Structure formats: C-alpha cells, structure tokens
Ligand SMILES: *[C@@H]1O[C@H](CO)[C@@H](O)[C@H](O)[C@H]1NC(C)=O
C-alpha cells in the first residue's frame with residue numbers, strides 16, 4: 001500500500017509539473033462553439049448547419065482521393081512511391097450535388113501552377129512563387145507530418161511540395177472548416193495549411209486501398225486483369241459504399257479512386273460516413289482492368305519491417 005501510494009504521489013507530482021510547464025500547441029480550429037450545434041452529417045440537413053466552422057458547408061460531400069501511379073518521373077530526385085500502398089491525391093469539398101468550387105481564397109494561393117489558371121467567372125489565379133508549403137510544415141515543427149507526406153503523398157511529374165500547395169489552394173480554401181476565421185484570435189499564419197495536411201493524412205488512413213484490395217485477392221499484376229465489379233465489391237465490403245474508380249487507356253488501366261463521404265462535425269476531427277460516388281466510373285464495365293505492378297525502381301519500402 002505504502003509503495004503504491006508513493007508511486008501515485010510521484011505520478012501526480014510529475015503530471016503537475018508537466019501541466020504547468022508545457023501547454024498543448026493549438027494547431028486546430030476553435031470548435032468550442034460547435035458543442036451547441038445540432039448533430040448532423042454534412043449534406044444530410046443543410047438547414048441545420050449554422051456555424052460553417054463546425055461542418056463543411058456548402059462543400060459537404062467530401063472526397064478522399066488517391067492515385068495508383070506506376071512511376072513518378074522524379075525518381076532521380078528520390079521521389080519514390082510507397083511499396084504496398086496507393087498514394088494520396090487530396091481531400092476535396094464537393095457540393096452536395098457533386099458540383100464544386102475551387103481556389104476560393106486567393107490570399108492563401110500557394111499553387112505554383114494553378115489549374116485552371118482562369119476560373120469560370122473570369123478570375124485569374126496568379127502563380128505562387130514563394131517558399132514551398134513544406135517549409136510551413138517544418139516551421140510548425142511537424143517533421144513527423146512532413147516525413148509521412150513525403151512517403152505517401154507523392155507527386156507524378158512535379159515536386160511533392162508543389163502538388164501539396166496545389167491541393168491546399170484549390171480545395172482546402174473552399175472547405176469551410178479550414179477558414180482562417182475558424183481559428184480564433186490566436187491564429188498563427190499557415191496553421192490552417194498544416195492542419196489541412198493533418199486532416200488529409202487522417203482521412204487517407206481510413207481508406208487503405210491497397211490492403212482492402214489485397215485482402216480480396218486483388219493484387220497488382222502484369223499478367224492478369226480484374227473486372228470493375230470485383231474491384232468495386234472489394235471496396236464496398238469495407239467502406240459500405242461504391243467509390244469512384246478512374247481508369248486510363250480507354251478504361252482499361254486502373255489509376256485512381258475517390259471515396260465519397262458525408263462528415264459529422266469538422267473534416268479535422270469528425271466522423272466520415274461513406275456514400276456512393278456521384279460520378280460514373282471511367283473504367284470499362286466489360287473489358288478486364290489492368291492493375292499494373294510498378295516499375296521496381298520507382299518504389300521503396302516505407303514500412304518498418306521486423
Ligand atoms: C433539420 O434541422 C432543423 C434545424 O435543426 C430541424 O428543425 C429539422 O427537424 C431537421 N430535419 C430533419 C429531416 O432532420
């Protein structure tokens with residue numbers, strides 16, 4: 001008893017010390033006010049959502065998008081694909097009907113190659129020429145996040161940081177829960193950018209495409225093909241909904257997946273509920289689909305193996 005009591009006292013003392021000497025970094029929006037909002041999924045009762053910091057509005061149809069690339073074109077610069085994993089494309093805020101906005105806040109334009117460079121209303125999106133968004137992540141001390149992004153958020157044909165800046169500027173600026181106004185009075189510049197990257201990684205981890213397909217016997221192969229319905233069934237069995245599958249070469253080469261969700265709460269912290277794709281697959285419904293093996297020199301081991 002005496003020993004146990006002594007240990008507890010020491011632990012309490014340690015906790016007391018840490019509570020007074022360290023404070024948690026505020027790298028998230030202020031969701032204090034969200035506790036009094038109605039609890040509803042995005043797109044499921046839009047009249048209920050008043051505080052757009054608490055739920056993505058109007059972009060409440062949230063897409064976590066991924067690529068299956070077989071090379072990057074930047075191998076010589078060390079930009080390699082993660083073995084046994086798809087890669088991150090982004091996290092997009094579609095309107096509930098599947099339409100979408102883009103480049104919504106030009107004061108947060110970090111895309112060196114805007115695409116499109118002119119918006120439908122005629123607004124020009126100026127190219128960004130400042131430091132890469134990777135430096136923003138480093139300035140917040142998030143080397144863990146940067147390392148993860150370099151492993152799993154790999155660009156084809158451009159440096160990773162350009163791609164990340166593109167995804168933030170084009171999509172996150174149209175996602176209401178990343179609005180600067182949601183961060184409160186102690187907002188630190190680029191906190192929203194780092195926060196978005198964290199949210200993208202969190203959402204990506206909800207959809208381990210490689211593993212879900214592998215568990216269903218669907219592995220990359222340069223010898224066999226798979227039917228679209230079999231690929232869809234494998235993913236639906238784990239997510240509850242049919243994602244969008246994108247194919248190239250006239251619908252015969254698997255390249256992309258988009259998982260659609262309604263989100264309860266914010267994109268940062270909330271719960272994602274899978275819904276069927278609003279976009280028809282570009283993969284052939286009749287021809288076999290190639291899920292190609294990668295060029296071995298284009299990928300690297302990213303897991304810690306025993
Ligand atoms: C939608 O939200 C409003 C406001 O909170 C509520 O009055 C209404 O009953 C909700 N509708 C449905 C279908 O849940």
Ligand SMILES: *[C@@H]1O[C@H](CO)[C@@H](O)[C@H](O)[C@H]1NC(C)=O
Pocket residue numbers: 030031032033183184185186
């Ligand atoms: C967070 O929001 C609450 C309620 O709106 C407010 O009282 C508080 O001051 C805000 N905190 C910060 C750090 O902005």
Ligand SMILES: *[C@@H]1O[C@H](CO)[C@@H](O)[C@H](O)[C@H]1NC(C)=O
Pocket residue numbers: 250284286287
């Ligand atoms: C593309 O696929 C369609 C439908 O499967 C087929 O009718 C057409 O001939 C194909 N085109 C080419 C160029 O292979």
Ligand SMILES: *[C@@H]1O[C@H](CO)[C@@H](O)[C@H](O)[C@H]1NC(C)=O
Pocket residue numbers: 070222292293294295296
């Ligand atoms: C598989 O085929 C793809 C597409 O032709 C090619 O890029 C890749 O290098 C091949 N991989 C292997 C391991 O043969």
